[in-house]
Amino acid sequence: MSHTAPLLDRDRIFFTACNEIEKDLPVIARLGVGVEIQTFAMPQLFENNYEKRLEGILEALTHVRGPIGCHGPFIDTVHYSPDPAVRRNAYQRYQQALDAARRTKAGYVIFHSQFNPLIKTREYRDLYHNYSMGFWPPILDQAAKQGTAIYLENMFEPTPEPLMRLLDDLRADHLGVCLDLAHISLYSNWPTQVWIDMLRPYIRHIHLSDSHGEYDDHLPLGEGILDFGRFIGQLRDVPYPLTYALEHDGHRQAQASLAYLGLE
Numbered sequence: 001m002s003h004t005a006p007l008l009d010r011d012r013i014f015f016t017a018c019n020e021i022e023k024d025l026p027v028i029a030r031l032g033v034g035v036e037i038q039t040f041a042m043p044q045l046f047e048n049n050y051e052k053r054l055e056g057i058l059e060a061l062t063h064v065r066g067p068i069g070c071h072g073p074f075i076d077t078v079h080y081s082p083d084p085a086v087r088r089n090a091y092q093r094y095q096q097a098l099d100a101a102r103r104t105k106a107g108y109v110i111f112h113s114q115f116n117p118l119i120k121t122r123e124y125r126d127l128y129h130n131y132s133m134g135f136w137p138p139i140l141d142q143a144a145k146q147g148t149a150i151y152l153e154n155m156f157e158p159t160p161e162p163l164m165r166l167l168d169d170l171r172a173d174h175l176g177v178c179l180d181l182a183h184i185s186l187y188s189n190w191p192t193q194v195w196i197d198m199l200r201p202y203i204r205h206i207h208l209s210d211s212h213g214e215y216d217d218h219l220p221l222g223e224g225i226l227d228f229g230r231f232i233g234q235l236r237d238v239p240y241p242l243t244y245a246l247e248h249d250g251h252r253q254a255q256a257s258l259a260y261l262g263l264e
């Protein structure tokens with residue numbers, strides 16, 4: 001499905017690139033869109049020929065004229081753990097992600113919120129918040145020094161409250177929210193309008209992918225059940241020039257989403 005008028009401006013669009021990033025980047029360059037590097041979202045890649053892989057990415061990035069972003073590692077990076085060793089591991093991985101962002105000249109790094117609603121204890125929300133408040137300031141300081149924004153992405157949380165409370169208290173100009181519609185649809189019963197209203201001052205970036213409603217499928221827009229026209233319309237009055245990443249597993253799927261948005 002395509003639209004008579006584009007739903008978004010092309011200069012605000014990013015394609016995600018991960019496993020085949022060296023092949024995807026020349027296509028991204030030709031299409032004149034930005035790139036969100038997701039290669040290092042998998043933390044094991046920092047242990048496995050990181051410098052060599054980064055060298056290949058830097059070479060391929062010379063063709064890209066659009067803006068660049070980066071997705072940080074998210075597997076087992078429980079930054080609010082009571083275990084200091086676990087927090088140190090998360091800190092090391094996030095520092096490495098910031099280094100990758102600096103070297104690729106990425107304008108932002110995305111980290112997952114890591115809130116876990118399956119933990120049903122009365123003290124969990126305060127534990128999550130208080131340990132997060134101790135964890136983020138040095139990461140934010142490093143990001144500020146190198147001129148990189150940090151976006152926290154909603155994942156499993158059923159409501160926007162944990163993210164809103166955290167950003168209200170951290171109050172950093174270069175800290176914002178990456179809002180993922182598919183995650184809201186899978187893990188929350190709250191309307192997207194309520195999510196947007198509560199997080200409005202902090203929303204900076206949007207992840208777009210479709211889903212059949214059971215799994216995080218990362219389908220091209222229009223191939224699942226999500227209403228992107230309505231969602232994008234709800235974002236119109238967010239007081240910040242938003243960017244949008246088509247979060248798919250290759251440039252061909254992202255090109256299908258471009259067509260859906262009326263930008264083919």
